Amino acid sequence: MQLQDKYRIALLSAYALGLHGFESLLPTPIPWLRLGLANIITLVTLLLYGIRSAMMVTLIRVMLASIFTGSFLGPAFILSLGGGVTSTLSMGFVLSLSPRLFSTIGLSVIGALFHNIVQLFLAYFLFIQRIEAILLIAPLIIFTGILTGTVNGVISDLLVKNLKNTDVKIQNWI
Amino acid sequence: MKLKGLLSSTTVADRLLLSILIVLSLSGIIFIKEVLPKGQTVKIDVDGHPLYLLPIEKDVKVSVEGPEGKTIVEIKDRKIRIAESPCLNRLCIKQGWIKRGAIVCLPNRVVVTVGDENDDERKKIVDAITG
Amino acid sequence: MDTLVTITVVSGSKDNAERAIDIAFSRIEKIEGLFSFFSTESEISLINRNSGISEVKVSAETFDILDKALFVSEKTCGAFDVTIGPVITLYDFYKKIKPEDALIKKNLDLVNYRELIIDKNRCTAFLKRKGMLIDPGGISKGYAADRAVEALKKNGIDSGLVAVAGDIRAFGLKPDGRPWKIGIRDPRGRSKEDDIMATLEIKDMAVSTSGDYERYFLLDGKRYHHLLDPKTGYPAGECQSVSVIAGDAAFTDAFSTGVFILGIERGMRLLEKMGFNAIIVDSQGKIHTTPKIRGKVEIKRAS
Numbered sequence: 001m002q003l004q005d006k007y008r009i010a011l012l013s014a015y016a017l018g019l020h021g022f023e024s025l026l027p028t029p030i031p032w033l034r035l036g037l038a039n040i041i042t043l044v045t046l047l048l049y050g051i052r053s054a055m056m057v058t059l060i061r062v063m064l065a066s067i068f069t070g071s072f073l074g075p076a077f078i079l080s081l082g083g084g085v086t087s088t089l090s091m092g093f094v095l096s097l098s099p100r101l102f103s104t105i106g107l108s109v110i111g112a113l114f115h116n117i118v119q120l121f122l123a124y125f126l127f128i129q130r131i132e133a134i135l136l137i138a139p140l141i142i143f144t145g146i147l148t149g150t151v152n153g154v155i156s157d158l159l160v161k162n163l164k165n166t167d168v169k170i171q172n173w174i
Numbered sequence: 175m176k177l178k179g180l181l182s183s184t185t186v187a188d189r190l191l192l193s194i195l196i197v198l199s200l201s202g203i204i205f206i207k208e209v210l211p212k213g214q215t216v217k218i219d220v221d222g223h224p225l226y227l228l229p230i231e232k233d234v235k236v237s238v239e240g241p242e243g244k245t246i247v248e249i250k251d252r253k254i255r256i257a258e259s260p261c262l263n264r265l266c267i268k269q270g271w272i273k274r275g276a277i278v279c280l281p282n283r284v285v286v287t288v289g290d291e292n293d294d295e296r297k298k299i300v301d302a303i304t305g
Numbered sequence: 306m307d308t309l310v311t312i313t314v315v316s317g318s319k320d321n322a323e324r325a326i327d328i329a330f331s332r333i334e335k336i337e338g339l340f341s342f343f344s345t346e347s348e349i350s351l352i353n354r355n356s357g358i359s360e361v362k363v364s365a366e367t368f369d370i371l372d373k374a375l376f377v378s379e380k381t382c383g384a385f386d387v388t389i390g391p392v393i394t395l396y397d398f399y400k401k402i403k404p405e406d407a408l409i410k411k412n413l414d415l416v417n418y419r420e421l422i423i424d425k426n427r428c429t430a431f432l433k434r435k436g437m438l439i440d441p442g443g444i445s446k447g448y449a450a451d452r453a454v455e456a457l458k459k460n461g462i463d464s465g466l467v468a469v470a471g472d473i474r475a476f477g478l479k480p481d482g483r484p485w486k487i488g489i490r491d492p493r494g495r496s497k498e499d500d501i502m503a504t505l506e507i508k509d510m511a512v513s514t515s516g517d518y519e520r521y522f523l524l525d526g527k528r529y530h531h532l533l534d535p536k537t538g539y540p541a542g543e544c545q546s547v548s549v550i551a552g553d554a555a556f557t558d559a560f561s562t563g564v565f566i567l568g569i570e571r572g573m574r575l576l577e578k579m580g581f582n583a584i585i586v587d588s589q590g591k592i593h594t595t596p597k598i599r600g601k602v603e604i605k606r607a608s
Contacts, residue, residue, distance in 0.1 A: 075280060106188035113195065123280060133276040133285045139202025146195050157183060223600035232606070300504060301479070302311065302468040304548055305490025305514035 009045075009053055013060035016041035020065045035148050036112060042088055043108055043156040048163065051092035058084045075127060082122045087115035104160060108153030112145040206275050213274055213288035216254055218247055221283040230254070230288065240282035247286055254286060308446060314457060314465035315480050325460035329453040333469065336452055339367050340445045342390070349439050353390065357435030360424070368428050370441060370448045371421065373555050377444070378418040381563030381575060386535040390438025391415040393533060401522035403529055409538035412436075416535050447472040447513050447558025454554075471519075474511040474554040484508040491606065492516045492545035492586050503584060503592070503604045511554035515561040516546035534566050543568035543588055550582040550598065557581075569593060 019037040026035070038061055046054035062084045066077040091111040094102060102110065120141065124134045218226040220238050226247075228234065233250045235257065243260030253271040261281035269277050276287040312329055316322035341347040348367045355361050363371075374387035391412040395404035420433035432439065446469040453467040454474045464477020466485050475485035484506040494500020505512070517540065521530035534541045547565040549557040560581060564572035569587055573595065576583050582598040594602055 079280075101185065101187045102191070103184045103188050105184055106191055109188075109192060109195065123278075127280055127283055133278050133287055136206055136275040136287075137278060139199045139206060142195070143199035143203060146192065146199060150192070154180060220600075224603050225600065227603055227605045229606070300488035300501065301313065301466055301475075301485045302473045303488040303490055303501065304468075304471040304473050304512045305492070305516050305519075305546060 005049075005053070008049065009056050009060070012041055012045050012053070012057045013064070016057055016061040017064050020061055021068070024069070036115065036145075036152060038084075039087065039108065039111055039115070039149075040152050040156050040159070042084075043091060043104065043111065043152070044159050044163075046088070046091055046095065046107075047104065047156070047160050051088070051096070054088050054092060055085070058088045078126065079119050079122055083115040083119045086118040087111040090114035103153075104157035105150055105153030108156055109146055109149040112149030112152070113142065116141050116145040215289050216247075216249055217287045217289050219285040219287075220245075238284060240279070240284050242282040245279060245282050245284045247284075254288060256284070256286065259284075308470040309468075310449075310453075310470075311468040312453060312457070312465065313467075314462045315477065316462055321461055325457050325462045328460055329456040329467065332452045332456045333449045336366060336445070336449045339364055340370065340441045340448075342440050342442060349441055352430045352432060353438045356432035356437040360422070360427075360429040360431035363428060363430050365428065366448075366452070367430065368423060368425070370444060370555065371423050371430055371439070372425075373448070374441065374444050374559060375418055375421065375423065377556065377559040377563055380579065381560070381567060383418060383535055384566040385443060385559050385563030386416055386418045387439055387441060387444065388416050388418050388421055388432070388437055389443075389533060389535055390440040391436060392535075392538045393440055393442075393531065394438065396529065396531070396533075398520040398522055398529075398531060401524060401529075403524055413535075413538040416538075443515075443562045444555050444559040446470055447474075447511065447554035447556070450474040450511065450554040469554075472511070472513045472554050472558045475507050476509050478508060487512050489514060489548050489584060490516065490546070492518050493590065502586070502606050503602050505550070505584075505598065505602045507550065510550055510552060511557045512548060512550050513554060513557035513561045514546055514548040515565045517544070517565075518546070532562060532565050541566040541568070544572075545586040545588060545590065547572065547586075548584045549576070551579070 016038040019041060023035050023037045042054050042058050045057050062081050066072040066080060071077045088111070091107045094107060094110055120134055120138055124131060214230055216228045216230055217224060218236065218238055220240050225238055226236055228236065228249060230249060230252050235246055235248045237244050237246050244258065245256060245260065246258040248255050248257040253273055254277070255271045256266040256277055256279060259266050259279055259282060261279055266277050266279035266284070272288065274288050276285060278285050310330070310333055312326050314322050314325060316325070338346065339348045342349060344350060348363050352361045352363070371387065377385045378387065392409060395408055395412060396402065415434060415437045420437065421439065422431045422433060423429065450467045450469045450472050451474060454476055457465050458476065464479070466473065466475040473487055478484060485508065486504055486506050488501035489503045489505070491500040491502035494502070515532055517528060517530040517532060519531065521528055528540070530540045532541055533539065544565050547561045549561040549564060551557045551560070560579070564576060564583060564585070567575060569585060572585065573593070576595055582595045584602060585593040587593065592604060
């Protein structure tokens with residue numbers, strides 16, 4: 001890995017962390033609704049620099065966020081890690097399979113979907129053990145995930161296009 | 175924003191995926207909100223153990239102890255909510271009053287489900303009564 | 306005993322099961338004959354008639370139950386007292402008669418388990434003062450359940466349940482491999498028969514409940530029930546019901562009465578000391594449980 005790559009990953013992680021923290025400050029009018037703003041950075045990284053960089057950014061963001069909020073290795077951390085990693089992997093997998101099948105918006109929705117499904121599974125195995133309770137909240141969580149996934153996809157799409165069109169190096173816009 | 179431009183940037187697969195997911199999850203939500211039986215009993219589980227089985231008709235407040243502290247479940251006018259919770263995100267409280275389905279508080283491991291466990295059925299499975 | 310006795314057994318052979326049940330029932334009948342407070346033929350009546358006169362030679366069962374009763378009296382500091390007879394007979398729960406205060410005071414003097422002397426070697430029992438009366442009602446049903454279970458086990462039964470009224474003893478597992486499920490009556494339930502406030506599962510355990518709703522009358526807005534405090538001669542008021550879970554039904558029967566009279570705080574301390582579990586409903590209807598059975602009892606109503 002080049003020094004420039006490290007520098008870029010650090011900056012992108014910092015940006016993701018910032019969005020993550022910003023999001024936790026926002027009031028959530030609808031229960032279970034999480035914007036998943038950090039996923040924008042993951043997705044942009046994935047599209048511009050590939051899966052390895054995207055995974056690095058995700059891992060650094062999850063670790064640091066949980067250390068800052070004091071939930072490192074706690075239940076929230078496990079959910080966040082599981083969701084983040086699977087979401088990044090699923091987007092990377094779909095992209096490598098067929099780069100033109102889904103647009104940025106479609107990828108973002110896929111990421112959000114896997115994020116939610118894995119979190120529900122983890123919640124079931126680790127904490128709840130009541131399958132009916134999980135099934136009852138699953139549609140609502142997945143539905144809100146689709147909506148936020150779409151919004152994040154649109155934002156990511158704009159970012160990626162602008163960055164590509166103007167050929168601005170990532171350091172500059174950060 | 176240019177909606178047209180947005181639409182044109184999506185692929186066929188995008189639109190197909192979105193429609194399928196929206197239809198599936200929305201029908202799931204409608205099923206739970208409207209089709210599911212309202213249920214007669216409220217079951218409270220803490221850390222995987224059933225702790226209370228309460229009739230929905232009786233207005234009560236029940237306090238249960240989870241790993242994080244006290245969670246207060248309230249039943250009023252055949253509706254259920256979590257009134258107080260020691261968890262940080264308070265998602266369980268924000269969920270408000272429910273008539274069916276469930277409220278889950280992950281941090282405090284509290285699960286409240288509105289079920290339909292028939293009282294008569296329960297009596298039958300008791301082998302003997304003391305008192 | 307004019308109580309409902311139910312015996313349930315799990316057995317591969319119907320004949321074996323029926324034979325064992327018959328033997329268990331005759332054990333219970335024999336015990337009833339020995340312990341009956343009202344029958345003049347019973348050994349308990351014989352001891353009562355000879356109070357202040359002479360010691361009485363008794364059967365091994367009678368000695369055993371009195372020995373157990375005295376043990377519980379000792380542990381409950383007299384809250385359970387098998388010599389409560391002189392005071393309990395003053396109340397009439399059918400005719401709703403509350404005795405005069407002076408009369409209670411006078412007879413209360415005759416209630417003292419320390420003046421019931423039993424001798425193991427000679428197998429005798431003696432009430433020291435004239436007029437003292439043993440009322441085994443607070444322990445005999447549980448004791449009968451124990452003996453019935455003993456008879457079933459001796460006759461090749463590996464699992465079953467004996468319920469002598471509300472005193473239950475279960476052993477082994479049900480055919481489906483599950484423990485026995487016991488319902489605890491709601492002390493303020495609408496129908497007296499089947500309103501259950503909680504359920505619990507037991508295996509090789511006994512459960513008994515003492516409640517203020519079993520024998521009682523209401524007079525001037527006050528509830529007079531049969532669980533009398535031997536220190537005052539009046540019904541104890543801190544609980545609505547006490548269910549005790551332990552290995553031995555004679556103990557659960559007697560300790561549920563004792564804890565009921567001791568009240569929540571002292572009762573809980575005693576239960577902890579004895580290593581017994583309990584579910585107590587206090588006078589406000591609030592449910593208290595001992596720490597070890599939290600999560601094992603399914604409570605069906607709010608406390």
